[in-house]
Structures are given as structure tokens and as C-alpha cells.
Amino acid sequence: MSKSDIATIINTFSRLGDRLSHPDAELMQIIESERHYNAWFTPESVLKAVKANGAMLNRDDLEKWLNNYPPANNTSQKKVGLVLAGNIPLVGFHDVLCALISGNHALIKASSQDTRLIKYVLNLLVQINDDYKNKFSFVDRLENFDAIIATGSNNTSRYFEYYFSKVPHIIRKNRNSIAVLSGQETADELFKLGNDIFDYYGLGCRNVSKLFVPDSYNFNFFFESIEGHQAIIHHHKYNNNYDYNKSIYLVNRDEHLDNGFLLLKPDTRLTSPLSALYYENYTNQQQLKEQLNRQENELQCVVTNMTLQTKTQVTGFGQSQYPKLWDYADNVDTMEFLSNL
Template structure:
């Protein structure tokens, strides 16, 4: 395969996508057993991630995406990747970008999510053997030409210190927010439940805060997400729920509670697990001004309202189904890699 032949790249990754959408016995085994290594990676969560990744790798979108870039004459660089492990396959898009630009991926996988990414890349090699020497899993990153590292606000300072001398993309904490108007239907609010609860709320694309109009009554919202109640039976989620509830009760913090999710008015964006923060607005202009002010802290905004914003806006239920061109932190990874 020549790295300049977009059709070969499209064919290989679309075939991979089809195999992820219809998992074979080996992948089903991994999906079923991941929770032994990471209690958050339930079969349902892993299946959701595998199918979302497979759906993203469809032929029309791959062609549309790759044709945006001039990939001729580039490549052959060694790109170090520090992958996150908060949700299954969360680092795959970075690996895809490196391979699609003809570069070599030096992958430092998260211990939380190393088995899935290994399986997926081995499957890619079975589809197209020319990828066999295009990636390496490493314990320690060295001899790299560029870096893409994903971590927290704390680790980003460490990354900037160690990797600042080479071209880099260093990602920090981000959160997602939902803007409600009070006109949402039960179906829309039920779909918002997926944005909140998929992957137990551990992803940067999960909604951690609501922006609601002054005087908003939450009864209808709670009724619409009631079918997510079984989440409380997951022991780690339940531990977080109990812990945060006890703190709010001891401190006499005002909050709403439906038995599996607490709502608390708070100016912060990052809510604890099993808690959703909310803030109110008096006009859509005020809400837009707030969202613009938070641009650097937001991954995406979930709403059905047209907005003036610098962030990606998605419909209810779609935050965890990014498309190929929905780049983390709004930084065009392909543009960065194709111009190394």
C-alpha cells in the first residue's frame, strides 16, 4: 500500500469498520472480559465503543475526510502517542490519523485500555499487511519527531516539560455541556441521558453540566431519564453516588436526587461522578456569552438550539458518536500531522 493512495487507506479502514460493527468471536471474548481488567469497561460500554468506532469508519466519510488534506510528499515521521484510557478505544482516532498520514505511530497505550487497541490494530494488519511496520507499542517514548499526548491539566504540565521541544498536541481536561430551553420533548431528554450516562460519564464528551432557563423545573427531565436507573447497580458508580450524596447531606448542600443521579447548582463545569451540575440563564444571548467564555474548557455542546459558538454542537444523544472530523479540543490532528 502506498501512503498516497487514498483508496487503499479507505478500503483498509472501512473493512476494519465493518468488522468492528459485526464483532467476531475473538472480539466478543474481549468485549465480555474487559471488565476483569477495568471495572468501568462493562460489556455494554465496550460494545458501544467498538460499534461507534466501526460506524465512524465508513467508506463515504473516510473518503470525504481524507480528501480534505494534501497527503502527498508527507509521512515517514515517528509520532509518539500518549493515549488516555478513560473510555474504551478513546485513543484510536489519534492512531488512525497517524497511520492515514503515512507516519509511524509509537503508541504508549493506557494500562486501562491496552487490549482493545492491540486487537483492533492486529485486525488492521490482517486486512492490509503493509500496516505491520507502521506502528509500535512502547513502554517508553523515545526517538520521536512529534507528540500527541492526552491527559489531565496536571499531566499536561509534565507533557509540556518533556515534549515541548518537538511539534506537539497536548490535550488537557475538557467537559461537555447541554443547553436546554425548556421546550425539549421526552425523547430528546431521554437521548440526553446517553450523553450523560454512556461510559458512566467518564468521557470528555459526556455532559457534566446543564445550562437551563431561570425557573426551570427538573421533574420532566428526571421522568425522561428514568430508564437509566439500573446504572446504580454498578458497584463503582454506586460508591460514587453514595459518597457524593453523604457529602451533600453532611454539608447541607442543596441538591436534587432521583435515586441514581444528583443535580446541584454550581458554577464549575466538572461534576463528580453520579452528579450533574447546572446553572441558569435569563436569555439565550447570556447563555451564548457564557459558552463563548468557556470555549477552551468545552469539548462539545449538546443542544437543538442554533448557537454562535466556537465549539462543536451536537444533537441530543450524539455526543459519544463523533465523526472523523470532530477533533478533540478542536485541534485538527490531520492538518498537524500532514504538515510535519
């Protein structure tokens, strides 16, 4: 692949990024209508996801990203099966992007929860550069593939590991994201942390599901700072989860805090139920570092303003849902995997 080919790729996908960052009337109609197919995909959430992917595809980051990989050899094109998740809008787009840019053909098994949007975005890509019209296929059943990237739950991953064991593969399981607080955060930082918690109603692996806080941390200021996110309780499915979890905690007499739209519960686990957030105290950073490194295979990212020496990706407050092109899911370099097929 020549420098002109790389320039074409960067130009094509940066133009796609611009189209996503500034949705036209047709795309806005898709964004508005997604709620009829998936109640979690509200217009606000879908627009946020579309624009986040648009921002990711900026020219500077595309150049920086692609400089890390050898040129693709178009004569060795492979068929890469992609089993996409559907928990948040366009969650599988990055895998499709990697498959296409690495010079392979993407066989896409889209989630029933998020089919229309990914198809529309790839149609936009073809409008920009019709060289891509034969480089991807949407399929109901994956067959005749050379490699697999599959995203699912801990349960489905066992099935994936068995079924796809004979080809090169990346199998993703459940992951969680956490936030580490020092107790010195400002109200603005904690409000931004609210986005890491509540964006997409907490359904993504990059949503914060647990807080690590210093001993004797007082949650009053935290609750005051996230008050601006209280409108989330008006979403009927989120509210149903909140009411259910609250009733369970009350019946079981579980220790918890409640501000009317978020439940905080002390718990050593990482995966909290929807509308609830677990928290755990830490005594010092060294102890915390050792604990997080032991749990690295369960973590997607860590949100904090502290300097933490951890193997997991660290991001600032309000940034967990805006990954860069090189912020790979599960810390597995998808482009390197595809380039070496």
C-alpha cells in the first residue's frame, strides 16, 4: 500500500467523521427513530454515540494511529467475521473500521439491537468512497471466515471460544470500568464523572460501575455535584431498574445510599446492577495499584485525575465514552491482530 493509498484512507474516513460529527437531516431522522426499535436508544444517546465516533475519526488521530502499523497487503485479504454487540449505539463500529482499514473483508453479524445505524454509517462510507462497497457484507450466519472478532457476555464467550477455536480470534467477555477518587475533586469534575456513570444509561463496558474512595469518604459533595443528571430517572426502563434494586436493598436491609436516581452500595464486586454503583474504600495508592492490577482482565478503563501506575487504560473525568482510535477494547490491539493474519 503506497503513501497515496494511506492518504486516500485518511481522507475517506476523516470525511466520514465529518459527516457523523455534523449529521444531516436524513441521519437525524435515523437517530430520532432508533427508540422505536430499542427503548434504550433515545435520540440523545444515539446522537452522542454518532458524534463520538465522528470525533474519533479526525485526520490528526487517523494519521497518528496508522503510523503504528505496517502497510496492508491487499493481495492477502482475509474474510474477518465480526460478531457485534448491541448494548450501546454503534458499539461495534471500531471493529468494522479496523477490518476495513487493515485491507480485509468484514463479514458483519450485527446485533438485533443495533442493526440499522451501523448499516447507515457504512452506506455513508460507500457514498464517500465506493471502493468500499464490496469490502463488507452483512450476514445472518457467519460462514467461510478466516478470522473472528466476537463480543459478548461471559456466558456467550464460552460458546464463541468453542465454535471459533480453529481460526485466529479475539473473544471479548464482560468488562467494567471504575473511577478512583482522591477526595479533592471539584464539583465540575464530579459532574463530568456523572457522564461516565450515566451516559447510555450505564449499559456500556466503559461506563463506571464502581468507585474506589479514600477511607471515611463523605458522599454528600458527590451527590450534590451529580444532581444535574437526575433527569435520567424519567426513562421508564432505568426507573424500573432503580425501583427494583432499591426494593431489594430495603428488603434485605443492605447498607446503601440513595439520592433518588442512583443507589450507592458498599461491595467488593466490580459489576453493579443498572441504576446502582458499588463503592469500596482504599487506604493507600500502593494497595490500590496492586488490587487493580490483579483485576486487569476484568477492567476496561479507570477514570481518575490521579496519577495511577496501572496496566489498565486511564482516562479523565467525562472522557470514558470518547475513546481514541488506539484505545482498544480489552487492551487487545485489534489492528495488530488483523495486520498479522
